[in-house]
Amino acid sequence: MSILCAEGVTAGYTEVDILNEVHLRVEPEEIVSIIGPNGAGKSTLLKAIFGLLKPRKGRILLEEEEITGLSPDRIVRKGLSYVPQVHNVFPSLTVQENLEMGAFIRTDDYSSRMEEIFQLFPLLKERRKQKVGQLSGGQRQMVAMGRALMLDPRVLLLDEPSAGLAPLLVSLIFEKIQEINATGVAVVIVEQNAREALKLSHRGYILAMGRNVMDDEAQALLDNEEIGRLFLGG
């Protein structure tokens, strides 16, 4: 049984469809990359899944339950979390307050969850009292991911987690994604850094012009010469 499934999703910001009958399937504990050129609709697909954009056609299922058209604050309660590409932290709040906001809907004691996140990102623990606006890009990305993990999601959607980061930080963030996945969280990554993303993924989807081009095991995509030339920068 797939944990997350998008079927025939058509969506756009205006009357123009950015996505055309796109499908996506995520199995439990998988890392799935969505790659493709700029403007392919990768980020739009995540937004449509997370309810930030209402699909005109198609269905989105989270563990067989239809979540199509629900608002983000409802969807997040069902075990799906999302980290936007930009503006993904609350800059005037401290690190700890950002994590608390991630746990806003929790009414139980979430201090042990916060401790787990501090173990994943030890740097955040040191900076817990600091305002996030004063942190570097890589540290902000950690805060953003930490916030999204506060609810113990079953699926984590990451929109370009490596965007704008120095190469060393990119590999650090990718390592963290694998650590998160190892705790049983399925991860969907949209990435420009396609080759690196596929290396840590189980499977990959290639989108172009708002349509599915191909999907396969990540290794098979990496080994495919034509895909390499067209979508992975040679």
Add this chain to the structure above:
Amino acid sequence: MVELFIYGIVLGGIIALGAVGLTLVYGILRFANFAHGDLMSAGAYISLFLMSVLFSGMGIPDSNFAPLSIGWRMVLAFPLSMLAVGGVAIAMDRILYRKLRHKNSPAVMLAMSALGASFIIRMIILILWGADYRFYRPGVLRPALSLPLGVKIRPDQLLILSVVTVLVILLHLFLQKTKMGKAMRATADNMELARVSGIDTERIILWTWGIGGALAAAGGILYGIDVQVHPGMGWNFLLPLFAAAILGTIGNVYGALVGGFVIGVAQQVSTAFLMPTYKPAVAFLIMIGILLIRPQGIFGGK
């Protein structure tokens, strides 16, 4: 001069209470509420109504706590008026602003509707109470205390400063320590991310209006205790409120507090050199100056 400075702090506290609400609403909704000054009037007049009609009808004594000019009636009317105006602000949002917001109306439409709402509040006050200046307790002699440096200050003014201080501390604790306060700051930072985190932003918006309205009411009533109430008072406060909020970087609560005190002091001290009728011009000049020199305000980044 010292005396004018102290009077300025009293006035500044009143301006600060109004400016905080203005800036809170702006921070969350990016909307300049031109009716905010009139919420101050609404608070002042609701208190007047409660004290002169309801409480006198209920037989609550009209005596005052000497040397203050207020008594039990004001003690009861103050929080009730804050609640009522909080409710008025929420109702205005529900009836008017929220609908425009959901239609993605341009900012100028919202500004015009706020301007319209401000006229409506002022006209309701004029219809119900007339255009006269009124005192909460007419005829009470207001003796001044003599402090060192030849400063004369009325006990009422010390009371006003204490009330402002308590409200500011409560607001600070609310914003920093409570879940709802933190969520309010988070929503002001990034409304979409707040929704993505599961925060019900519509509820945050209600809280913001409620708190902004209640603080405006407090400011209006305190002004009534200090000076008097009249239907145009809130409208006259609008310029200082905006000057304070812009000076302290619009959207920044603590900036609005500082801005309020700066504007209040500047207005009062100016009366040493200028006719008191020029007080609003002082706020206006400061606002123009800050917009020209540092439009992001004193607490804004680049």
